[in-house]
Amino acid sequence: MGAQLVKEAASKTNDVAGDGTTTATLLAQSIINAGFKNVTAGANPMILKIGMEKGVEAVVAEIKRMAKTVKDTDVAK
Numbered sequence: 001m002g003a004q005l006v007k008e009a010a011s012k013t014n015d016v017a018g019d020g021t022t023t024a025t026l027l028a029q030s031i032i033n034a035g036f037k038n039v040t041a042g043a044n045p046m047i048l049k050i051g052m053e054k055g056v057e058a059v060v061a062e063i064k065r066m067a068k069t070v071k072d073t074d075v076a077k
Helices: 002-017 021-040 045-066
Strands: none
Touching (some): 021 045
8 A cells, every 4th residue: 555655646746747756755655654653653544634634735835935936938047
């Protein structure tokens, strides 16, 4: 199950961004490992899921806040 999730994360990253598969693989594996560790220690999987979703929302909002619009000519610089 974990290996399939990591494979899907890398594939989706490659499809969307064309790069970053190593980063996506490492992040996905770290999240899976931490999740298994916490569930084994007695954490509620649904609470972990909700926490991860809130974390994703916060990170996406911050990236959008920091994003800068560029012209096509600026991208090449």
